[in-house]
Amino acid sequence: MKRYQVYLDPSSVSVLDEFEKYSSIPRSKLIRESIDRLAQNLSKIFAEKDIVPDKELFLDSLVGLITTNSLKETNFASEKDQKYLID
Numbered sequence: 240m241k242r243y244q245v246y247l248d249p250s251s252v253s254v255l256d257e258f259e260k261y262s263s264i265p266r267s268k269l270i271r272e273s274i275d276r277l278a279q280n281l282s283k284i285f286a287e288k289d290i291v292p293d294k295e296l297f298l299d300s301l302v303g304l305i306t307t308n309s310l311k312e313t314n315f316a317s318e319k320d321q322k323y324l325i326d
Contacts, residue, residue: 247270255266 252266255269258264258269259266
């Protein structure tokens with residue numbers, strides 16, 4: 240998980256704080272889960288519309304450049320998206 244700073248409307252924060260009193264679910268957890276759900280829904284929309292970024296990220300061009308002389312099997316390039324998305 241990575242920390243981000245966001246600005247929230249005070250009335251929205253008040254509602255979240257009131258809900259926290261009744262549910263014992265912390266405000267931060269409510270915000271995280273709401274954003275996670277929004278991101279999941281947006282990714283479904285992108286998948287349906289076949290939206291692909293215009294150009295490749297710089298780090299994507301580095302995938303596969305590492306070679307080793309070891310007999311040990313390496314798997315540096317697999318699931319490259321997961322490596323970038325881990326916070």
